[in-house]
Amino acid sequence: MRKRGVCGSKDNVLSNVSHRLRIPQAPSTGDSMHDLPALMALLAGALAVTAVSRRTGISAPLALVVVGLAVSSIPGVPDYTIDPDLVLLVILPPLLYSAALNSSTIGIRANLRPIGLLAFGLVLFSTAVAGVLAWWLVPGMPLGVALVLGAVIAPPDAVAATSIGRRLGLPRKIMTVLSGESLVNDATALTAYRVAVAAVIGTGYSLLAGVGLFLLAAVGGAVIGYAIGWVVHRVRRLLRDDMLESAVGLIVPFFAYLVAEEVHASGVLAVVVAGLYLGHRAPSGSAATRLQDRAVWNAADTLLEAVVFALIGLQLRSVLESVSTDFGPLVVAGLVLTAGMVLARGAWVFLVMYLPEFLRRRNPDWRHKVIVSWAGMRGVVSLAAASAIPTATLAGEPFPHRNEVLFLTFFVTLATLLLHGTTLPWLIGLLGVRGTEDYTDALAEAEAQHNAARAAQERLDELTAEAEPPGDVAERLRRAAQQRSNRAWERLGRSADEVGESPTAAYRRLRGEMLAAERTVFVQFRDDRRIDDEVLRRVMHQLDLEELWLSRD
Template identity: 60%
Template sequence: MNVLPLIALVLGSLAVAWVCRRREVAPTLVLVVVGIAVSFIPGVPDFRIEPEVVLLLVLTPLLYSAALDSSYLGFRANIRAIGLLAVGLVVFTTAAVGLVAWWLVPGLPLPAALVLGAVVAPPDAVAAVAVGRRLGLPRRVMTILAGESLVNDATALTLFRVAVAAAAGAGVSLMSGVGMFLLAGVGGAAIGLGVGWVVHRVRVRLADPPIESALGLAVPFAVYIIAEEAHTSGLLAVVATGLYLGHKAPETGYATRLQDEAVWRASDTVLESVVFALIGLQLTSVVRELSGGSGYGAAGPLLLVGLALTAVAVLARVAWVYPATYLPRLVSKKLRRRDPLPNWRTPAVISWAGMRGVVSLAAAFAITPGVPYREALIFLAFVVTVATLMLHGMTLPWVIRRLGVRGEESAADALAEAQAQHEAGRAAVARLDELGQDPGVAQRTVDKLRYMAQMRTNSSWERLGRSAEEAGESPAAAHRRLRREMVAAEREVFIQHRDEGRIDDEVLRRVLRELDLEEAMLSRDD
């Protein structure tokens, strides 16, 4: 097996992502463009997307990591909005795109057209969430977009399976299709929560951070396979497990949490970079397959159809988001009192965050050969995916800035943190006073710890005041800056001693870990 192309793909994708991050440019769009350009270079191997590999080894860990990082409470508080997008909008887009494709492509059977609709229905909110986080979208908008991306893939792939069965002549009825949909959704969520409950109780009893983190790495793949073997939604099971374990993470040890965060951040960076590069690299193989197959024809005539379907997918999202936002509130006075009508700008941003991603291409390549016009469906899915990435990727930041949709949570967050830190500091000092009664504890140690607790409390309150430019450097900020310089000086001495053979590497690693943890804590507020 020649692994050099794979290594080149990973390293090249990371290099492009690094340049984009340095230039403060969204890497997703650039990676797609670079992938398209590279696909035309003679001698570049065919990086064909294998659906099973993408779903298990790429999408599963990405969804699991996103779920770990999501708020279970925020997800539950916004379940209505998330459900309307992740389920209702996916069904609506499937029907809209499918009907238009059936009308535009002569001879295309309706079940096959609905297969295409299901393929391009789920937006990939990875890029949208990254843009929104960078531009400071309101937390609720971010929660809704992230929640949609966690669930809509499972919805679309379930619809895809039903549509493929119908297109292949399996005789699927409407009721059986609804039954498959419910089984996949409810069964997947139940399996995911059950596995999450078991895994959490195992991890808290292990008290062994490396083993706990290793178990966490295996969890998403295991739960996906278990759910798929039970003929339910593996992706929804992964999301449910991730949400549960993320909510329960504070009950695990600090070392486990630090390791998990580092591991999943690194894996997300690699997978996201490779995924968007792969989308661009598919161009030549998709066109080659279309031209050499028995599909609708050459790529030229289908390109216009693909652009028309892109417009349908974009407009379907707009047409769904606004009624889904306002109609429930207009109908229910209780809901309107609890959750007032939002400004029109907020649903405008949500409706414009509709770029498609690798899930659409993986589903397209998973279309069985028995489905009519398979090659044409794959090409159309590719056009819609790349076109939405280009359209929304280039314009979403402008739309957010132009509409002025920004979060106002920073001040409230700072106040809530300061209040919680004040109570936590009082509890810490009270506990310190209890322990300080021990004759074996030096008063100097107690005084130093009391001072450190006061510094943490003061640091939280200081963030509520004027900015550093207005008020100058606060005492807590000066403490952090000076201590970081001291840590850097200590680190240099230990490294010098290692280089001179005066201490062993094992000693250096132990000391560096302590200094690194302290520096991370000191850098938290910068």
């Protein structure tokens, strides 16, 4: 009889779990709408903490976790228990898809070796290290269960690390490696997790079958993601409707994930590959679609990341209540596991990634490896995978040490977030690791703008030779193309503090004030009922587009 998944009776072990984000209802009524205030409180609170963090320059992920921990200890606060289906089917796909859209396919290809070593090799190595440590530390824990725990806590979540790195100006190569790792490592960990869970509940795989499952997940997910990206790209070009194109883009991550999981491939890889494909080909789409997509996915990222990190902190109460044994040995085990994960990542980065480059006399910058080795924060995917562990085996026996796995997962996730999140900025400053791409990017942009302006003027000459436009239209277009090229060259000069305000900066400042004055008049006309709201929205859209152009980097 064909196995339908690691649990035998379900297509996917993750779909076995019937939990949801459990927000308790008022005891006096069964009306499900009583869940809504608690959910709204979570969303509003997470966004409020994010807003304060951005204003004060504090790492938002770290602040959300700390505030979540504090709130979870307040009596009367709802018990926000993580639902694995919610995280793995609703939150994870759009986060991965958005990150893939904004990733550089060319940069990932140029760094395939370090990304592959981290996303595949390090995850499997960390699974083995954590498994052996847990088997040794937790009395009575079978090796199979320990490997389940190892797979759960193996993949880092680079959201916190990349937010810190972006704020402090880390070199692009480090950012690309960390981002590329986070795009793929969940797929490796979840596949190892399935194999380990299958061994524990009684539908185990042989070593060869396990390798086959891993290859099916990786290759199948990549193929499905590429196919979906290819189809969606062509469908969107046929639509020629920016609203519909953006609407189609919204369903891509969920569709890719579900299709891949349905055939036992990696939904994570399917989402990532589809996002990379569509992101790389975004310039061939319409400007309106690109602007809408950027706004939609930036807003979605802000909301989902805020909720995810707040939920991590809010798990404290439910995790503590789930453990009936003595906390002392588990805390010791958590400390050792955390240290083991930190040391395992450091050893892998330096022995497997740095040492071969050094021996080949490539003179790699050891400081970059230190930063990469210290960016090992765990995230909500680990907690979701732990929550998705079946409660019983196929024989009807309780899943051994399930509560201990949940506690240790929460401990390692929280410990790595707090440890790395608080010390990574200090470490970056201590080592003096800073990116130098600002000047080289400005130089490359200036060259590209110069060539683009020349191409634009040549095309204008061809068009005006066929039919001369009325008035001074052609001359105005030539000046606009030249000004765009000049703005790029201005960025290569000395700063405004040294030479004063540049012509472009002065234009932006003055035109911004003029737009504000225009906007005030239009609003006053609407308030006086001299123009309709529809007219106001149309002219405001035009002003907004110009203001966005003025405020671009």
